[in-house]
Amino acid sequence: MQLEDIRRDYKHAELNEENSSKTPIQQFRTWMDNALEANITDATAMSLVSVGDDGFPQSRIVLLKDYDENGFTFFTNYNSQKGKAIEKDAKVSLHFYWSEMERQIRISGIASKTNTEVSKKYFHSRPQQSQIAAAISEQSSVVPSRKFLENAFTKLSKQLEGENPDCPSSWGGYKVTPVKFEFWQGRENRLHDRIVYEKIGNRWTIKRLAP
Numbered sequence: 001m002q003l004e005d006i007r008r009d010y011k012h013a014e015l016n017e018e019n020s021s022k023t024p025i026q027q028f029r030t031w032m033d034n035a036l037e038a039n040i041t042d043a044t045a046m047s048l049v050s051v052g053d054d055g056f057p058q059s060r061i062v063l064l065k066d067y068d069e070n071g072f073t074f075f076t077n078y079n080s081q082k083g084k085a086i087e088k089d090a091k092v093s094l095h096f097y098w099s100e101m102e103r104q105i106r107i108s109g110i111a112s113k114t115n116t117e118v119s120k121k122y123f124h125s126r127p128q129q130s131q132i133a134a135a136i137s138e139q140s141s142v143v144p145s146r147k148f149l150e151n152a153f154t155k156l157s158k159q160l161e162g163e164n165p166d167c168p169s170s171w172g173g174y175k176v177t178p179v180k181f182e183f184w185q186g187r188e189n190r191l192h193d194r195i196v197y198e199k200i201g202n203r204w205t206i207k208r209l210a211p
């Protein structure tokens, strides 16, 4: 199979200035609900892009855990590469791609830490093993081996004797306050729909981009 021969038609739906929502968050909700109803695997997975110390953009998947008109929340380790990058430059982008729905959404926004109560509440809602893993993992630091992590996991599990670990101060959420959204719907003949919402003052403007 030659990669250059791989292509498909996009016929699932359309998005236009008339049928798109007044606000981008309503439009996001409609598409996210569609993706969840369609049981798309990892529908809440999004690429988070930040800019590293070396000036290179860095992309990785994180899971969206909450959203409203004020922002999009995910949880992570504040000392990870993404945490350090956001500390230096809070401008990030989020990217969803739902292949089955022939849709992508790009969001630009400003990341800020959620308050400790929000972080603790979510931390303790996770399975205990996940809490322990988060507590022993200095995410994105170099480790000597897998054994090293497994030993640390076993040691803390024993120490806790069935109790939950504390939420580490280095672990918590970020909320990304959006300033721009682009909704992309694949269409026939590669004439895709691209609807952009941009915040000017307190108002969301809508425009269409060429595919």
Ligand SMILES: Cc1cc2nc3c(=O)[nH]c(=O)nc-3n(C[C@H](O)[C@H](O)[C@H](O)COP(=O)(O)O)c2cc1C
Pocket (backbone or CB within 6 Å): 042, 045, 058, 059, 060, 061, 062, 063, 064, 074, 075, 076, 077, 080, 081, 082, 083, 139, 140
């Ligand atoms: C499906 C999926 C979901 C993930 N969810 C998260 C998440 O919610 N939070 C997180 O910190 N890392 C998550 N990861 C791991 C990240 O992609 C990444 O490896 C990790 O956060 C370290 O990134 P960094 O070194 O750029 O900071 C997920 C990975 C995958 C593939």
